[in-house]
Amino acid sequence: MSACYGLSGLVRPVVLASAGVCLLGAAPLGGGDGDALRMAVSTNSVSVVGVRVRVGQELIRTYRLRNFAEWGLRDVKVVDAQAVGGVARCPRGALAPLGTMVCRAVVRAAAGRxxxxxxxxxxxxWEGYRSAYAAAPAGYDARASVLTLERSASQKRLSYRLVYSGPAPLENVRLRDPLLDPAALRCASGGGLPPSLPAGSDLECGAPAPDQPGPHESVARISGTTADKAVSWTGKPLPPLALAAEAVGGYTVPVPSRPSMPPRRARPVRPDGLSGSVGEGMRRLARGVLPRGAQDRPGPSATAVPRREAPLLPPGSAALPPGPVPPGALGFLGVPVPPGVPVTGDVFGAGPFGPTPGRPVPVVPTAAPLPPGAALSGRRGHPPGDPLEEGMDWAFISLMVVAFPALLAAITSVSRRSNPPGERD
Structure with missing residues (x-):
């Protein structure tokens, strides 16, 4: 019995005693040769199974095929369940004897290993030879880095909850909020916000809230970076991953209400029925016309008329003597009517029902003839020796003494300007 070996060293010897012939690769049809075809798989240029990548990253997977048989292979096909479409793309459909081929596929990384x-x-x-077959493991490890922020705000306190999960610690942690005073922030870990958070952190912090009246709205933002050791499609490490999270909200501090004013006390109503500003004005007017205490006397009273109201009296009138007088004896606004002058008209406060006790009853006198023998003195109702009349006379005399010479001098000056000495005819 003799044996023969293939040139490639991979062909199994087969001994035929009758013919002594060695056939290369002879095997029953329907089987598979796992030595003729070999394959190596890499993800993002890294051949390690479970290479670190990021969730959602597009991965480039490479398949290197090599034919160790002395015959060619056709209809070469690579099946990968993780690849898009489930099949890799090969440049040629045939693989020459002892040749190599590179196929590629795109894999989208899902979270997890x-x-x-x-x-x-x-x-x-060649007909009569069994199909070539090769297998290899492939995979990746994609861990998501997630950062979340929750904020609750009230009129007195701002509360924050920071949750981080990822394959590596979170570095350069920053928390920004227009409503937050960073110096007043306190966390459960002790002190202020730590600069880094380990994987799986769940931290709560708080600070006093601004208490100015009105609405307070803001956007709180937390940020940081993590070196997750993920690689790019070239196999080089990616730069640190930047993470950020935001929380929107606010609160309202009510405006303090003004203290309510105490209700105004109503002015007491006087017995005479006069109240308020109008009543006070009427009382003042009465006090200027009637003498002090005259309003409290029963029935109407007479009074001396002020000099400024003397022109209102008819010529020859004189004041009535003090004391009660019959109704109708007072003129308009308490102006006395001369004795003996009949007064007619409606009495204010009396009328057809008679006077009201305790209140003055001025009337508006109608024109009546003067009694026989009534003496008229003074000009325009002014009695003789009236200071007002005398003052007016002195004022007129002084005006004439001062104004007349001044007027004469002005006339002379104008005449001289109009006729200069050299131009007279």
Whole structure:
């Protein structure tokens, strides 16, 4: 019995005693040769199974095929359940003997660790030979880095909750809020906000809230970076991942209400029925016309008329003597009517029902003839020796003494200007 070996060193010897012939790769049809085709798989240029990537990242997966048989392979196909479409794309459909081929596929990283088995097959170009078959594991590890922020605000306190999960610590942590005083922030870990948060952190912080009246709205934002050791499609580490989270909200501080004013006390109503500003004016008017205490006397009273009201009296009138007088004896606004002058008209406060006790009853006298023998003196109702009349006379005399010479001098000056000495005829 003799044996023969293939040139490639991979062909199994087969001994035929009758013919002594060695056939390369002879095997029953329908089987598979796992030595003729070999495959190596890498993800993002890293051949390690479970390479670190980021969630949602597009991965480039490479399949390197090599044919160790001395015959060619056609209809080469690579099946990968993680690839988009489930099949890799190969540049050629045939693989020459002892040749190599590179196929590629795109994989979208999902959260978590994913490992699967990739298979490659090829059909021999020579009839009677079994199909080539190769398999290899492939996978990745994508861990999501998540940062969340929750904020609750009231009229007295701002509360924050920071939650971070990821494969690596969160560095350069910053919390910004227009309503927040960073120096007043206190966290459960002790002190202010720490500069870094380990993976799986759940931290609560708080600070006093502004208490100015009115609405308070703001956007709170927390940010940081994490070196998650993820690699790019070239196999190089990616820059640190920047994370951020926001929380929108606010509160309203009510405006303090003004203290209510105490109700005004109503002015007491006087017995005479006069109240308020109008009543006070009437009382003042009465006090200027009637003598003090005259309003309290029963029935109407007479009074001396002020000099400024003397022109209102008819010529030859004289004041009535003090004391009660019969109704109708007072003129308008308490102006006395001369004795003996009949007064007619409606009495204010008396009328057809008679006078009211205790109140003055002025009347408006109608024109009546003077009694016989009534003496008229003074001009325009002014009695003789009236200071007002005498003052007016002195004022007129003084005006004439001063104004007349001044007027004469002005006339002379104008005449001289109109006729200069050299131009007279």
């Amino acid at each position: 994913h490992v699967s088995r990739v298979t490659a097959t090829g059909v021999p170009t």
